[in-house]
Amino acid sequence: xxRKVKICKTVVCFIVLVLCAKxxxxxxxxxxxxxxxxxxxxxxxxxQISFEGKLxxxxxxxxxxxxxxxxxxxxxxxKQKGSVMITAAKGxxxxxxxxxxxxxxxxxxxxxxxxxxxxxxxxxFPKEENNxxxxxxxxxxxxxxxxxxxxxxxxxxLCKSGKSAVTAEKTVTIRFGKILPGESVLAYYTEMExxxxxxxxxxxxxxxxxxxxxFSWNEVAASVIGYGWxxxxxxxxxxxxxxxxxxxxNSPNEAxxxxxxxxxxxxxxxxxxxxxxxxxFVGKKSYNGQDVFVTLYxxxxxxxxxxxxxxxxxxxxxxxxxxxxxxxxxxNGIYTITVTAKDAAGNQAKRKMKVQVRCxxxxxxxxxxxxxxxxxxxxxxxxxxxxxxxxxxSHMRYVNYNGGKSWTSAALRGLRxxxxxxxxxxxxxxxxxxxxxxxxxxxxxxxxxxxxxHWWNLAYVKGGWYxxxxxxxxxKGRFCLLTDAQLGRYERRSPGTYRYQGSRYPKRAGKVxxxxxx
Numbered sequence: 001x002x003r004k005v006k007i008c009k010t011v012v013c014f015i016v017l018v019l020c021a022k023x024x025x026x027x028x029x030x031x032x033x034x035x036x037x038x039x040x041x042x043x044x045x046x047x048q049i050s051f052e053g054k055l056x057x058x059x060x061x062x063x064x065x066x067x068x069x070x071x072x073x074x075x076x077x078x079k080q081k082g083s084v085m086i087t088a089a090k091g092x093x094x095x096x097x098x099x100x101x102x103x104x105x106x107x108x109x110x111x112x113x114x115x116x117x118x119x120x121x122x123x124x125f126p127k128e129e130n131n132x133x134x135x136x137x138x139x140x141x142x143x144x145x146x147x148x149x150x151x152x153x154x155x156x157x158l159c160k161s162g163k164s165a166v167t168a169e170k171t172v173t174i175r176f177g178k179i180l181p182g183e184s185v186l187a188y189y190t191e192m193e194x195x196x197x198x199x200x201x202x203x204x205x206x207x208x209x210x211x212x213x214x215f216s217w218n219e220v221a222a223s224v225i226g227y228g229w230x231x232x233x234x235x236x237x238x239x240x241x242x243x244x245x246x247x248x249x250n251s252p253n254e255a256x257x258x259x260x261x262x263x264x265x266x267x268x269x270x271x272x273x274x275x276x277x278x279x280x281f282v283g284k285k286s287y288n289g290q291d292v293f294v295t296l297y298x299x300x301x302x303x304x305x306x307x308x309x310x311x312x313x314x315x316x317x318x319x320x321x322x323x324x325x326x327x328x329x330x331x332n333g334i335y336t337i338t339v340t341a342k343d344a345a346g347n348q349a350k351r352k353m354k355v356q357v358r359c360x361x362x363x364x365x366x367x368x369x370x371x372x373x374x375x376x377x378x379x380x381x382x383x384x385x386x387x388x389x390x391x392x393x394s395h396m397r398y399v400n401y402n403g404g405k406s407w408t409s410a411a412l413r414g415l416r417x418x419x420x421x422x423x424x425x426x427x428x429x430x431x432x433x434x435x436x437x438x439x440x441x442x443x444x445x446x447x448x449x450x451x452x453x454h455w456w457n458l459a460y461v462k463g464g465w466y467x468x469x470x471x472x473x474x475x476k477g478r479f480c481l482l483t484d485a486q487l488g489r490y491e492r493r494s495p496g497t498y499r500y501q502g503s504r505y506p507k508r509a510g511k512v513x514x515x516x517x518x
Contacts, residue, residue, distance in 0.1 A: 043078040044104035046227035071115035080109035108212035111144035133189040146179040148209040221463025275347035276312040286353040291441035310341030367435040389480040392470040422471040426455040464509025477517035
């Protein structure tokens with residue numbers, strides 16, 4: 001009887017396998033499925049969700065790219081209301097994730113999203129005493145046409161000033177016309193007067209106009225700035241201001257009535273009384289206890305601009321400036337400065353922020369020599385962090401001594417002797433990250449028993465705080481720009497290594513940008 005039962009079970013299993021093969025149901029390795037987690041199973045139009053986990057080796061595909069697009073890095077953008085299936089494939093195995101795209105208020109459908117645009121890294125073409133900035137943009141969408149595109153770059157350049165040369169900063173906005181599906185366009189920029197050489201070019205904002213949608217993407221923060229389109233139907237926030245307006249711009253409606261009876265042909269502009277809104281590392285968001293996020297040097301006095309922005313409803317982005325007259329550039333210390341932003345109507349906003357000022361001498365100059373060897377101009381902050389991580393790990397050897405009570409003395413020991421404990425690793429990382437212009441703060445193990453302390457960095461990259469620990473670990477692993485969830489994997493294998501009071505620190509990023517720890 002038992003033998004008959006076993007034979008029946010075998011036959012049933014065989015039949016199930018045959019049916020699965022005929023139906024095309026893929027066999028999924030449970031270990032493979034555990035490596036990949038989707039942030040959530042729904043996304044709004046104009047918003048994004050992403051996969052988390054070990055993404056190395058995966059390829060992603062959407063069943064309908066007009067409803068939701070998925071990038072090669074597993075970032076999903078909602079484009080219009082509907083349902084899609086996202087397939088993640090690796091080594092012959094496939095995982096499928098159903099996604100629902102929901103409406104985001106009365107906002108238009110998106111034809112082309114940021115991830116469907118390939119914006120190549122700009123190159124510099126020498127031309128006599130001026131340089132030309134050249135780069136290519138490709139519309140990788142299969143069906144969507146880009147009506148208009150704006151790319152904003154922040155340039156640091158060496159320019160003429162009389163008989164001498166000075167370092168100058170400039171924001172460059174380059175606009176394109178229509179880009180058809182699969183088409184590439186070549187862009188040139190030649191309007192920087194007295195330009196001798198470009199030191200660094202950073203893509204800041206990309207704004208895509210497609211169909212009835214305007215999609216603005218902050219490249220530095222890796223987040224959506226705005227979604228909508230400033231037309232008769234949509235203002236610059238994307239909210240409908242005339243629900244009766246037709247999709248046809250020539251059709252009559254209340255919006256066509258003149259607002260100014262004295263001049264019927266010219267509608268009166270609304271009076272702007274509201275000042276711009278200043279956001280970023282300002283107020284209490286500019287520091288965490290004794291750690292101040294932004295560091296200024298005499299040669300980088302305007303570094304705060306990268307982390308402070310101002311936006312006005314009528315004028316869009318507004319430039320910011322700060323009064324630095326009370327700073328003593330020859331004395332290290334923490335200063336409070338006032339940042340201001342003024343719109344075209346004369347409305348002015350003010351916010352205070354704390355900044356750390358460091359004198360450009362000693363170990364900071366030594367750090368410059370190292371960074372010049374390991375970092376190339378135009379690299380992103382993420383690439384800089386990866387280069388610094390690699391340098392510290394290859395340059396340092398672990399010994400149970402930190403070289404002093406201050407982080408600067410510990411960093412100096414790391415530079416001179418190439419060894420030290422975890423505090424020295426943290427300190428050398430802090431020095432190089434800070435001089436590279438990347439905000440970073442200290443994290444300490446808590447609770448920690450005597451002689452079992454640990455220090456590491458939180459680094460601010462792509463609009464979020466990530467764990468950055470260069471100290472070599474007993475179980476190996478890579479700890480360069482990790483989320484809490486990624487760090488937790490090591491903690492589960494080695495309890496107590498990364499326990500800390502999360503509430504004492506800024507909220508950490510949840511989006512995975514680097515693989516690790518294993």
